[in-house]
Amino acid sequence: MEIYLDNSATTKTRAEVMESIIDIYExxxxxxxxxxxxxxxxxxxxxxxxxxxxxxxxARTEEIYFTGGGTESNNIAILGYLSNFFIxxxxxxxxNVITTKIEHPSVYNIFKQFESxxxxxxxxxxxxxxxxISELENRIDENTLLVSIMQVxxxxxxxxxxxxxxxxxxSKNRRTKIHVDAIQAFGKMKVDxxxxxxxxxxxxSHKVHGPKGVGGLYVRSGYKINPIYFGASQExxxxxxxxxxxxxxxxxxACELICDNFQAETEKLYNLKKQYGMRLxxxxxxxxxxxxxxxxSAPHILSISFKNIxxxxxxxxxxxxxxxxxxxxxxxxxxxxxxxxxxxxxLNKEYVDGTIRISFGHYNSVDEIEYVVNxxxxxxxxxxxxxx
Amino acid sequence: MYNLLAVSFGEIFLKGKNxxxxxKKVIEQIRSSLRGFSDIVVYKDQGKVFIETKNEYxxxxxxxxxxxxxxxxxxxPSIKVEKDVExxxxxxxELIKYLCSKQNIKTxxxxxxxSDKTFPIKSMDFSAIMGEEILNEFxxxxxxxxxxxxxxxxxxxxxxxxxxxxxxxxGGLPVGTSGSALLLLSGGIDSPVAGYMIAKRGVxxxxxxxxxxxxxxxxxxEKVKHLAExxxxxxxxxxxxxxxxxxxxKAIKENCREDETTIxxxxxxxxxxxxxxxxxxxxMLITGESLGQVASQTMKxxxxxxxxxxxxxxxxxxxxxxxxxxxxxxNIGTYETSILPYDDCCSVFAPKHPLIxxxxxxxxxxxxxxxxxxxxxKALSTLEIL
Numbered sequence: 064m065e066i067y068l069d070n071s072a073t074t075k076t077r078a079e080v081m082e083s084i085i086d087i088y089e090x091x092x093x094x095x096x097x098x099x100x101x102x103x104x105x106x107x108x109x110x111x112x113x114x115x116x117x118x119x120x121x122a123r124t125e126e127i128y129f130t131g132g133g134t135e136s137n138n139i140a141i142l143g144y145l146s147n148f149f150i151x152x153x154x155x156x157x158x159n160v161i162t163t164k165i166e167h168p169s170v171y172n173i174f175k176q177f178e179s180x181x182x183x184x185x186x187x188x189x190x191x192x193x194x195x196i197s198e199l200e201n202r203i204d205e206n207t208l209l210v211s212i213m214q215v216x217x218x219x220x221x222x223x224x225x226x227x228x229x230x231x232x233x234s235k236n237r238r239t240k241i242h243v244d245a246i247q248a249f250g251k252m253k254v255d256x257x258x259x260x261x262x263x264x265x266x267x268s269h270k271v272h273g274p275k276g277v278g279g280l281y282v283r284s285g286y287k288i289n290p291i292y293f294g295a296s297q298e299x300x301x302x303x304x305x306x307x308x309x310x311x312x313x314x315x316x317a318c319e320l321i322c323d324n325f326q327a328e329t330e331k332l333y334n335l336k337k338q339y340g341m342r343l344x345x346x347x348x349x350x351x352x353x354x355x356x357x358x359x360s361a362p363h364i365l366s367i368s369f370k371n372i373x374x375x376x377x378x379x380x381x382x383x384x385x386x387x388x389x390x391x392x393x394x395x396x397x398x399x400x401x402x403x404x405x406x407x408x409x410l411n412k413e414y415v416d417g418t419i420r421i422s423f424g425h426y427n428s429v430d431e432i433e434y435v436v437n438x439x440x441x442x443x444x445x446x447x448x449x450x451x
Numbered sequence: 452m453y454n455l456l457a458v459s460f461g462e463i464f465l466k467g468k469n470x471x472x473x474x475k476k477v478i479e480q481i482r483s484s485l486r487g488f489s490d491i492v493v494y495k496d497q498g499k500v501f502i503e504t505k506n507e508y509x510x511x512x513x514x515x516x517x518x519x520x521x522x523x524x525x526x527x528p529s530i531k532v533e534k535d536v537e538x539x540x541x542x543x544x545e546l547i548k549y550l551c552s553k554q555n556i557k558t559x560x561x562x563x564x565x566s567d568k569t570f571p572i573k574s575m576d577f578s579a580i581m582g583e584e585i586l587n588e589f590x591x592x593x594x595x596x597x598x599x600x601x602x603x604x605x606x607x608x609x610x611x612x613x614x615x616x617x618x619x620x621x622g623g624l625p626v627g628t629s630g631s632a633l634l635l636l637s638g639g640i641d642s643p644v645a646g647y648m649i650a651k652r653g654v655x656x657x658x659x660x661x662x663x664x665x666x667x668x669x670x671x672x673e674k675v676k677h678l679a680e681x682x683x684x685x686x687x688x689x690x691x692x693x694x695x696x697x698x699x700x701k702a703i704k705e706n707c708r709e710d711e712t713t714i715x716x717x718x719x720x721x722x723x724x725x726x727x728x729x730x731x732x733x734x735m736l737i738t739g740e741s742l743g744q745v746a747s748q749t750m751k752x753x754x755x756x757x758x759x760x761x762x763x764x765x766x767x768x769x770x771x772x773x774x775x776x777x778x779x780x781x782n783i784g785t786y787e788t789s790i791l792p793y794d795d796c797c798s799v800f801a802p803k804h805p806l807i808x809x810x811x812x813x814x815x816x817x818x819x820x821x822x823x824x825x826x827x828x829k830a831l832s833t834l835e836i837l
Contacts, residue, residue, distance in 0.1 A: 375668065376665060376666050379664060379665030379666070379667075379668060379669075380665045382665070383665060448701075449666075449700070449701055449704060
């Protein structure tokens with residue numbers, strides 16, 4: 064048996080997506096830059112994929128750029144904008160950039176790098192993982208170049224109020240740019256770039272049942288960012304290099320599937336999150352649910368802490384029973400360090416170590432709940448017996 | 452340039468009648484260590500072992516591998532030619548040209564060794580002939596018989612062998628000539644070094660790894676497997692056993708004092724190791740203990756731990772500082788793997804304040820609360836060969 068509940072780390076590629084990928088490798092393997100017909104045919108497919116991705120966030124087709132993944136999208140968005148200032152050398156510590164303490168490493172570590180040259184301001188979060196709008200308001204000034212905020216936190220599922228954030232930022236400083244890391248939100252939360260006026264937004268294919276190695280970057284029309292490495296003119300020079308054609312078309316297919324069934328899929332995920340959360344609270348003592356079980360957090364992420372256990376031990380107990388979950392966030396959880404995000408929400412130390420993340424996807428169903436919850440209960444009891 | 456590696460043995464020569472067996476073992480090791488290369492011939496010519504390759508560009512990698520074989524003290528990259536004076540002259544000049552292109556050479560000395568007495572020119576005379584030839588060809592070179600920049604060695608056997616460089620290797624005795632031992636291999640820095648040091652004295656190594664899955668990760672298994680593979684470059688094939696001792700830790704946790712945990716667990720590990728060793732005709736155990744490094748490695752602890760079994764335990768790093776052990780680990784190439792951050796057995800169950808001066812009767816008393824034999828059987832039922 065295999066019950067995969069680590070969909071925030073990555074997802075199983077959907078069969079329809081696999082088909083479209085194989086089709087490209089078999090029948091449309093041309094290079095879009097080639098002048099001949101094969102080049103044109105694959106170019107058309109990429110245009111189709113771009114349209115399909117754009118539709119998920121109601122963007123214009125030409126506002127979507129394909130990249131090598133979510134990390135790359137974040138890097139291009141942030142470095143590609145800030146490099147304008149570094150090139151013209153008009154930057155020093157009088158200028159500031161703002162982000163949060165709970166960003167993914169692909170954003171957080173960029174800002175860490177800039178601490179020596181810019182005034183980097185990190186926003187605190189409350190116990191649910193949300194930033195205080197008033198703090199944001201206080202810290203923006205006429206010298207704020209950029210605000211970068213993740214829409215959905217990858218460990219907690221916390222959703223930030225983007226519309227409010229944008230309103231505050233733009234009212235305080237019209238020139239401040241806003242980047243949103245939407246990697247966990249994309250395809251799971253309704254995002255409308257015509258109403259939510261971000262400047263750049265990043266997302267990733269493999270988090271939504273598409274292939275790995277492909278990501279997307281939304282760049283608002285008229286906003287100029289530089290490439291972070293150089294080559295030919297693919298993706299208007301922002302992301303040079305021969306396109307990952309099959310990956311891009313696969314991503315397009317995954318997005319088509321999202322739009323086909325958005326409402327029902329998210330309802331299903333919300334229901335799973337709620338059911339799991341409720342059952343776990345009922346069955347297990349000394350437990351803390353770190354995610355909101357309702358509509359105030361992402362539908363697919365459930366963070367739970369058990370007192371006096373170790374998350375990684377629970378992960379191994381569950382893998383023995385064919386259940387796959389993660390401790391903290393998968394991208395960084397192999398690194399042994401204190402959990403920055405769980406600490407940010409003020410979680411007690413005896414709970415931090417015992418935190419796991421269950422994250423849902425297309426292939427999960429309510430039929431699995433009973434088995435999973437019972438197995439977690441047994442495992443937690445056993446681990447507590449041993450560790451007490 | 453080179454198409455051949457000449458191999459010189461070390462202490463093996465001291466071992467009289469055993470010499471043949473020892474040589475055979477080394478040749479076996481060479482063959483197994485080089486099995487990934489094609490067109491390799493290992494042969495003996497009048498008492499000396501040679502490794503011949505058709506692919507010159509493999510030579511550096513071959514040297515790297517052969518350097519790690521115990522029982523060899525020196526290797527020299529060589530050129531094999533027919534025993535024809537003109538051919539030897541030409542190849543020697545070629546070699547010197549090659550060496551001059553790599554380093555600044557002003558002086559040289561030729562040394563000839565003639566094992567084949569049917570060769571008409573005596574060693575001294577032949578060296579003189581070659582010296583003259585070289586002086587005529589290379590105007591900038593002079594002879595220095597006391598402290599030359601390079602030596603040119605010419606070895607006349609069934610074929611003629613020309614060489615210059617002698618590379619020092621690890622030494623030791625050929626693996627498998629001194630019995631066998633079971634290494635308690637954790638994921639740490641010390642135990643691979645201990646295994647290396649004993650294998651160097653000719654001992655065939657097998658290894659045993661204790662884990663507490665699911666309290667440890669499967670990645671930790673992979674790490675230990677990788678460490679064993681790294682050691683195999685020196686020790687030859689290592690059979691790696693793993694045993695899950697979670698049930699033992701559970702029982703200790705439930706029935707004994709926390710500060711006794713480490714000592715009790717170590718005694719169980721020794722007993723299990725002894726059982727596996729005896730079942731597999733292994734002579735001794737090896738641990739990476741270093742005196743005073745941690746609580747279980749004080750003298751008092753060692754006494755109590757060792758008391759649990761009858762088999763001798765070799766502790767080659769017992770007198771080394773941590774930094775000295777780390778240096779060896781770096782030299783043999785296990786350090787980088789050892790420091791990877793996967794939990795090993797100890798960390799989850801390590802008590803906050805372990806006993807550093809345990810008393811045997813107290814520990815034996817604690818064990819009377821445990822079904823020692825039953826727990827050992829239970830642990831052995833999880834025995835796997837990785």
